[in-house]
Amino acid sequence: MADLTPSNLPPLRTDAGRYRELEVLERLRDYMPAGFEVFHGVELHSVHDDRDSYGEIDLIVLAPDGCLLLLEIKAGPVLLRDGEIFKIYADGISDVARQGKYQRSAILHRLREAKLETPLLCCLVLPDYDLGDSQVVSIPRERIIDAPRYPEMVSTVCSWLGAVHSQVDRPALRRLLLNQFRAVPAVDVLRDQLQGTVRRLADGLATWVPRIGSPSGAFRIQATAGSGKTQLALQLLENTAAAGKHASYVCYNRSLADHVRHIATARVEVLNYHELCVDHYRRTNGEPVFNAEGFQAVTQAYLDASSNFAPSLDLLIIDEAQDFDADWVASLCSRLKPGGQLYVLEDRDQRLYQQREFEIGDAVTIDCRDNFRSPRMICDLINALALVSPPVRSMNPYKGHVPGIQTYSSDEQLVDATIAAVQNLLGRGFSLQDIVVVSGRGREKSVMTRKTTLGPYSIRHFTGEYDSNGEPCWSSGNLLVESVYRYKGQSVPAVVITEFDFAELDDTARRKLFVALTRAQMAAELVLSVTAERCLVAELS
Template sequence: MAKIFPAGWNHMAVTGAALREIETLEMLRADLPDRYSVYHGVHWTRLRSGFSIFGEVDFIVVSPSGCLMVIEQKSGFFEETPNGLFKIYSNQRKSVGVQIARTVSNLYSRMSTAFGTGNFKIEELLYCPDYTVRDPSIAGVNPSRIVDATRRSNLAAMIERVLPEDEMPLPCAGKLHAFLADELSLLPDVAAMIDESSKLTTRISDGPATWARNIEFDPFRLRVTGTAGSGKTQLAVGVMQDAMAAAKRTLYVCYNRPLAEHLRTVVPSGVTVMSYHQLCVSLLKPQGISFDFTQPDAFSRLEAAFAHCELPGHVQYDVLVVDEGQDFQQTWVEARQRQLGSGARWWRLEDPMQNLYSRAPLTLTGWVEVRMSLNYRTPRDILRTLERISGGKLKSDAASPFDDSEIGAFSYANATAAHATQEAVSAARAAGFRLNDIVVLSFKGREKSALASLDRLGEYRLSSFTGTYDRDGQPIYRDGDLLFESVYRFKEQCAPCIILAEIDFDTLDEAVLRRLFVGATRATMKLVLVMSERAAREVTARI
């Protein structure tokens, strides 16, 4: 099986000409021996436009000896004329022979500069899988180097005949990968990858967000139990969009304030979005009831006061969406019910695996329950690793189109967790992730985290919650360029690159596994683990 460069081509959602080239890559990988390499131009930065490496060339096959086969693939139909084969592009006729000759000449010039004349060998081939060339002798291309629709299954065999596996190595052989990697810019455009990843994940996880909104029963009490990345947030946003379109008074309540702040930026205007404690404050304050949030028992007293206060009629809603339901207490559910108007629809979204506070299961009588078990967001290799670490306890149904994300790992003993985390951030930056693509999560939680008190992580200014509130209950944040949060506060959110830092534990018990699960499944593209040496030994032994 041939090696394909760059990687990641078989996890992309492409159509049109790009899809045909992906099919060709599949065939070349399967049919060529493993000592051959195929370099292609169908990579992340070119999903919607050109797919060429040099000029119009789509693939370069490198034999074990270092000989190159330049393959130009032309899908669709041609125009055969006495002057050769022509392809029509946006009402322009282009000579296929001239295109190939120009490309080979250009590549020949570059390789002469890099390796010196006579130290390399270039062959060329035209591959037209949809068209049968009627008169190869006037095609403008060497007839023996044309693979048309009648011979498409022989593509790999022809390459092996022209570039035999047992030829003597050329002087350039050992340097070709570095040369082609430089010409191809094999480091992917991560920003483009993130954009495509987000769009594709949103598209494939749209199913649950659609069918669940078509369920009807009365009274409407729907409990949605969904794993991380199953589309719960998409469903919540869709529910709120429907409600606002129908002019329904709508309330969204979650546990974590950072999640409420994030949702407020994406939901329709007019939806009331608050954390549970924010909502309590907003309803008690007009009644002259206030609390000093610098005191340690302020939140428990707030909850008790809200549970027994009188609520005015104007705070009742037609649609109530409760998110992070696994973190709610039984008394909160009963308090929420007072805000339901006649015939109101109540949605409850939860994931038991994200129950980091060890809340007791709630009693919900008369509710209909649906389950969403597919994780569309987290790369498959991350989920496989979680399953191995947990001995099968953290098994998820992987539905992400992405795999081989290559989980990163850093450990610390004499070095501090801060230093190791800084190295992890620098590695992510070197891989192409921008600071606003990266989130550093403390596995320990903010109160026990050594990172939580830092303003900087080396050269990186941290944006983080200080752990303090003003007298009105508003959290106080540090300004910075790199977001730092605890795994507890970042539940139900995600980022392209997650650096799960300060991983340390005495025993890999269920509570530790849940935190690993929550932290790891925040990543949509890349996960980096920063572990103490003892945690690293335990995790590595299980992988």
């Protein structure tokens, strides 16, 4: 696989031409050998006869030895006239050869200014047009990849670049491409573009799973972190509400329920299992006590009453099902109408509680190992550490970076290392609002959640208390600190993974580390005990 710069794909548009450009870009990225780098959306600004000229090169391929290939992509039909190729747009006609000559001239000028000499090849890609026997005067026929040659585009490009050689200072050439052409966006721009692109890519589950039928009406979606389970749930809820039917979404974590409640349609029920139990307890027994024993009492009351519930739901979604007790699932299913649909969303690799397995008779099972959320480098680390089996498949267009590692051997060093990890992310352009500190310890045992500040940063965390309406109480602060247990199901651009201490990388440690790493959309920093860091090094070696 080749590197992509910028690492995120360009924003999608509705026109067919842009989709074809993205297809060419993805094909080069996915099938070019390692060592190649593909630059896209390269802006050009040149001055000729005291006049400013602006343009854009679709793609530039940088070979391992520094040779360059410029690719101009013209999707859809083109016009051949007098041996010339023209592209027709809504606002006029573009001379393809003239455009290509301008681009090559501008690049050559920049290379000469930088005193960098390297072979510079050019080609035209017409993925939807068959030139046949047509004669083209202004562009060498062998440098045109039309529709019949398009399936061999990657091998053709490799052949062209393999036939030339360069002694250029490749790092200097790459810096020129990065800096002169502004190919690297700011973190906030990258974040916004990446989130939009990943959201669209991860819509796959939400697009095709609702089209699948099940005689029993039951579906079991066993999908890895970042595969699009939340998008699927939202789509199912919206479809059911739009049809005037009744739907309920029930998950394990209260924080995830709060998140989904804010983005789901208001016409459906969204809560976590214990909220559902509390609501029932209030209606039948009065005000509950909000502590561990109180939650156990309200849960048992709900279970005891569930066999008498009147079926009222056309759709039931159980999310984070790997953390549900089998009796909880049965109590929820009693609310389904005959002919109602049940969707059970789960990821056994994120099972953080020792709940017994349960079966759903005659359910259609769908497996998905595609991770759209996590950067490719984080997925590579997950697979290298064998945190899950089978491995996850990275589908994210953003490569990202290997997480940095800080170590500690005392609580004082732990705090200092966590502050350093936060500052590393801030130094890369992330804001405090982009960062969440995820602790490997539970809230009551965490050093982080007992603090009000982390260095110069005020901390926001769940206090462990609830108000009179059962809503969780939070401390005031700018930097969110959460346990890995509570933050499961959510994500953020950058994550500091701290308070991870284990003597061996057993199943529990693997699951917790997997959950923590897959919260990051762009970057992660690890704060590990010295012992835990040695375990990871031993696993990698």
